[in-house]
Amino acid sequence: MSSTNQIRASKRLPLRLTLAAAVAATALLTVGSPARAMVGEQYEPGTSPVTTTSYSVMSPEALAAAVKADRDYVTGMRAHHAGALSMSEEYLADPNASSPALRELAQAIVHNQKFEISLLDEVARNLDRPARVVNLGFARLAVQPAATEGLGQRDRFMKYPIPGPLAPVFSEGAQVTERDVQFAKAMTIHHQGALDMARAYQADRNGRNTFLGLLNVDIVTDQTQEIALMRRAITAYAGNADAVQVPASMVHGMEGMSHARHGAAASMQVSAADPHAGHDATATAPTARPAASAGHGAAPAPQRQGGHARHGH
Numbered sequence: 001m002s003s004t005n006q007i008r009a010s011k012r013l014p015l016r017l018t019l020a021a022a023v024a025a026t027a028l029l030t031v032g033s034p035a036r037a038m039v040g041e042q043y044e045p046g047t048s049p050v051t052t053t054s055y056s057v058m059s060p061e062a063l064a065a066a067v068k069a070d071r072d073y074v075t076g077m078r079a080h081h082a083g084a085l086s087m088s089e090e091y092l093a094d095p096n097a098s099s100p101a102l103r104e105l106a107q108a109i110v111h112n113q114k115f116e117i118s119l120l121d122e123v124a125r126n127l128d129r130p131a132r133v134v135n136l137g138f139a140r141l142a143v144q145p146a147a148t149e150g151l152g153q154r155d156r157f158m159k160y161p162i163p164g165p166l167a168p169v170f171s172e173g174a175q176v177t178e179r180d181v182q183f184a185k186a187m188t189i190h191h192q193g194a195l196d197m198a199r200a201y202q203a204d205r206n207g208r209n210t211f212l213g214l215l216n217v218d219i220v221t222d223q224t225q226e227i228a229l230m231r232r233a234i235t236a237y238a239g240n241a242d243a244v245q246v247p248a249s250m251v252h253g254m255e256g257m258s259h260a261r262h263g264a265a266a267s268m269q270v271s272a273a274d275p276h277a278g279h280d281a282t283a284t285a286p287t288a289r290p291a292a293s294a295g296h297g298a299a300p301a302p303q304r305q306g307g308h309a310r311h312g313h
Helices: 003-011 019-030 060-093 100-127 178-203 210-235
Strands: 052-058 132-135 140-149
Touching (some): 100 140, 178 210
């Protein structure tokens, strides 16, 4: 909506609105369409970095539950990502880590999930900011800072790609090792935990943060592809992959999470045929919910359209 249309629309609001409420109402008009958070965007040389804040809009009565859902998700997923970093770093430091594809994957996990942790930290910071309650006369709305957009450009983030479906999982003279299989099994278990958490947030009616919804789409898309790569590595193992044990201590960041009860404990004996047994075997993107109110709700993965819900700080 253009600024002219916003002003015209704001003039149609009840005259009893205070100036401050009118300004806030005009801001609400800007976020009237579902937001597309800049989750997947990367650094573009020559473009000035501009960070903006996205907001969640809801009734004041729904605010506490929505903020709690966001906080719980951020706390769990941040710890989970930190676990993926330490697992990958341990694997890269191991001289028995032989698979070039898995080593490349581990490097991508470290690089890309460090950036996602910074996104989660910014969501947590925004959730600590107070919400503004706007009284429109006919309705009261809570406007909660939800996330910071534009961090990819500000931080000059360039996403590391993972090896494609034709990339070799082993090199000449260096076959897939038992350590490679351990890493692939452990990280598959770990990734499935992230998929479980992402789907749980998408299914939670209190999960109203568009930015987190779109981050989930990125997480599910990336980690589904990574699971497929790790399956290939397990299958390429010359020995009996089912006999390769994965100690629970090799799967980091699952402690205290809602899916941990069927993650680290139940899935240590994953097989080559089904390396994430003990979880939901399907690895599809989370189903998008219709927005419960303007400016929030997860958008479908293939339809990232314009209409950002974003404002300056």
